[in-house]
Amino acid sequence: MKKKLTTLIMLSIALVGFSQTSEVMTTNGGVPVGDNQNSKTVGEYGPVLLEDIHLIEKLAAFDRERIPERVVHARGAGAFGVFEASADMSQFTMAAPFQQVGKTTEIAIRFSTVVHGKGSPETARDPRGFAVKFYTDQGNYDIVGNNFPTFFIRDAIKFPDMVHAFKPSPVTNKQDPNRVFDFFSHLPEATHTLTLLYSDYGTPAGYQFMNGSSVHAFKWINNKGEMTYVMYHWESKQGQKNLTATEAEIQQGKDWQHATVSLRNAIDSKNYPQWDLYVQMIKPEDIHSFDFWPLDATKDWPADKIERIKIGTMTLNRNPINFFQEVESVAFAPGSLIPGVQASEDKLLQGRLFSYFDTQRHRLGPNFQQIEVNKPKQKVVNYNSDSYSSSRNDEFDNPDVNYQPSSRTGVSDTEQYKYVQETLKNVTITQQKITKTNDFGQAGDFYRSLTKKEQENLISNLAGDLAKVKDKNTQKTMITYFYKADRNYGMSLAKALGFSMKDFMN
Secondary structure, three states: OOOHHHHHHHHHHHHHHHHHOOOOOEOOOOOOOOOOOOOOEEOOOOOOOOHHHHHHHHHHHHHOOOOOOOOOOEEEEEEEEEEOOOOOOOOOOOOOOHOOOOEEEEEEEEEEEOOOOOOOOOOOOOOEEEEEEEEEEEEEEEEEEEEOOOOOOOOOOHHHHHHHHEEEEOOOOOOOOHHHHHHHOHHHHHHHHHHHOOOHOOOOOOOHHHOOOOOEEEEEHHHEEEEEEEEEEEEOOOHHHHHHHHHHHHHHHHHOHHHHHHHHHHHHHOOOOOOEEEEEEHHHOEEEEEOOOOOOOOOOOOOOOOOEEEEEEEEEEEEEHHHHHHOOOOOOOOOOOOOEEEEEEEEEEEHHHHHHHHHHHHHOOHHHOOHHOOOOOOOOOOOOOOOOOOOOOHHHOOOOOOOOOOOOOOOOOOOOHOOOOOOOOOOOOOOOOOOOOOHHHOOOOHHHHHHHHHHHHHHHHHHHEEEEEEEEHHHHHHHHHHHHHHHHHHHHHHHHHHOOOHHHHH
16 A cells, blocks of 8 residues: 555656646757756767756856846835826826826836835835826826925035945945045035935835825926926825834845835735826916025925825736846836926936936836837837837838838827927027025925924934044034025934034134
């Protein structure tokens, strides 16, 4: 009996491979593979032959499995869902998702940390990227922002330097507060966003527990050609939840991928995360009516002065099936605009219009928009063809015509969707700082909006990094910026760092 049982077990083991699949393994070219377990060798114990095509193809594919990671926003998680409009905004914009109540649009989203690398912990103090792709019936529209409503700088020319300061030192390969604050001690415009970063909002408890913002203003254009400046805000229906520095340290010891896990588990359990989308609008004639420049990315638009209007709700209801294909390969760009939306004069946005498309071409190739997750839902009709991984030629109605205009095809442009005409008077080409900087007011407002405990956490977090800065003048400069934002803010930070009033009188 025992011998018979052993025979049956051995037979079952032998048949396992046959019972699991009936598909034939092939090469990338679809050719059947004879042996995927043993390389072709000279005899049983001899060297491996270069002519083993399957082995070479398999290793070559493996060697290229990793594409360049994003320079910023490398670590992230994604999901898919739907946006449903709750307001008809057609009087302000032709943008497809916002034309009628109840209109639904498929979306993809990617949340991310900003500075740290692809394998970094999600407990790290950092702004969070908040990028949404709308698959509209007039092409793909991306709202690419952060969980903060403001950014550190107002001009794209500073962006590479800012990232270099945040990134590890080229000498020690370690992030260094000396480098960070040496840079920001020359940029008072960063005071508000640094305050946000070092508050508990710099360490969200999970991606679904944070708000989002477009950071930049855009121009909405209606079908009459009339223009309105607009800012987008996503408000989490799960509420905002953050980690203190102590909680983040504890969480990192348990699972430093907590944000990805939390988001995925919520969707898997059908506890679908939702965000309401709000807009703020300013008429062009009112753009100079504030004590700050509304097209300055270091500034928030105060809700008590500029009404927030709810226009819809986003629901995430599907996790990615393959992370590389659907999250690592998804490409967002603030220049992915549709009829009804144009870029504003925001100087940081203007630089991002080039930079994001450029980095996607570097990471994913010149035809990144033909990758499945980046494809628009409707047919693409243009003659941008060939180059790496292009399949667009197959879509031409007349393959012999890859140019336009032509009498042999019906392809034409659409007058209705031309850029709206703007008249610039007394134009001067210049390089200069804007006049309305107001670098400290909103930072003070945010500090005073925090609870006493949240203020204490902010001071502790800031002092923790500033204490590592060796240059006392840099420390004093940063304290001065925070003092200008709020007297108690600056004095509390000075005290935490061991400074007295006489230190600032020399």
